[in-house]
Amino acid sequence: MCLDKTGAVIPAAGQGKRMGGEGNKLFLEIAGTPVLVYTLRVFQKARSIAEIVIVAARDEIVLIEELVKKYELDKVVGVVEGGAQRQQSVKAGIQALSPEINRVVIHDGARPLLKIKELDHFLYNAQGYDAAIMAVPLKDTVKIVNEENTVLETPSREKLRAVQTPQVFCRSLLETAHREAETKIFLGTDDASLIEWMGQPVKVLDGTYENIKVTTPEDMLLAETILRRYRKDEMGCE
Numbered sequence: 001m002c003l004d005k006t007g008a009v010i011p012a013a014g015q016g017k018r019m020g021g022e023g024n025k026l027f028l029e030i031a032g033t034p035v036l037v038y039t040l041r042v043f044q045k046a047r048s049i050a051e052i053v054i055v056a057a058r059d060e061i062v063l064i065e066e067l068v069k070k071y072e073l074d075k076v077v078g079v080v081e082g083g084a085q086r087q088q089s090v091k092a093g094i095q096a097l098s099p100e101i102n103r104v105v106i107h108d109g110a111r112p113l114l115k116i117k118e119l120d121h122f123l124y125n126a127q128g129y130d131a132a133i134m135a136v137p138l139k140d141t142v143k144i145v146n147e148e149n150t151v152l153e154t155p156s157r158e159k160l161r162a163v164q165t166p167q168v169f170c171r172s173l174l175e176t177a178h179r180e181a182e183t184k185i186f187l188g189t190d191d192a193s194l195i196e197w198m199g200q201p202v203k204v205l206d207g208t209y210e211n212i213k214v215t216t217p218e219d220m221l222l223a224e225t226i227l228r229r230y231r232k233d234e235m236g237c238e
């Protein structure tokens with residue numbers, strides 16, 4: 001079990017291609033506030049978070065630093081340059097955390113709907129594990145297909161989960177996994193997959209269906225609806 005001085009890494013260096021617009025989807029606004037700021041505010045207000053590192057595209061570092069100042073996000077200790085892949089961005093973020101941080105929680109900048117109490121509850125329940133992630137049961141049936149889009153297999157839905165962030169790890173284990181993955185050129189779509197690749201256990205804890213990743217245009221509609229229901233106090237008069 002990991003000691004508990006938890007730092008957050010918020011990867012925000014993507015290009016938002018699936019959103020279909022111009023540029024980084026994290027700067028899209030809901031009621032006048034950027035998506036990224038809704039995400040950062042959760043970690044700013046969560047009692048269990050000691051500091052925050054944001055990972056940004058090189059040409060967006062100053063812009064994000066200005067947002068940090070404007071919204072008084074004083075837990076942010078750095079905005080660092082990311083890489084071409086999310087995994088590289090996360091690795092850069094980990095390296096920027098203070099030395100005394102020994103537990104790292106990674107959360108997509110594109111997931112603005114996590115609630116403070118959900119984050120604190122998750123981190124409390126994760127204290128018994130070196131690696132833990134949020135996930136939800138599937139609502140749809142999933143099938144494995146071949147190159148011709150013909151079904152090969154329908155795995156049992158009971159054994160499948162839709163994985164989210166936050167994902168929390170003992171820092172030493174996470175740093176080893178990222179170092180090994182970089183050396184051996186292993187690329188995963190989430191950080192937990194690096195831990196699994198190292199043969200270490202990853203605990204799945206309950207997420208929520210509201211904790212969506214803003215990825216395609218309709219996600220912005222859902223995000224605004226959910227924010228208006230749960231975080232109206234943060235939204236302007238729009």
Ligand SMILES: Nc1ccn([C@@H]2O[C@H](COP(=O)(O)OP(=O)(O)OP(=O)(O)O)[C@@H](O)[C@H]2O)c(=O)n1
Nearest residue numbers: 011012013014015016017018084085086109110
């Ligand atoms: N090289 C990358 C790619 C992604 N991310 C971040 O990782 C999170 C999840 O990534 P995703 O939803 O895929 O964002 P994008 O990569 O921007 O989306 P797309 O794949 O549609 O371009 C986002 O907060 C994104 O900013 C990152 O920091 N560095």
Ligand SMILES: C[C@](O)(CO)[C@H](O)COP(=O)(O)O
Nearest residue numbers: 086108163164165189190213
């Ligand atoms: C980390 C993640 O959010 C877990 O579901 C997801 O893998 C990120 O994928 P993306 O393609 O980088 O958005």
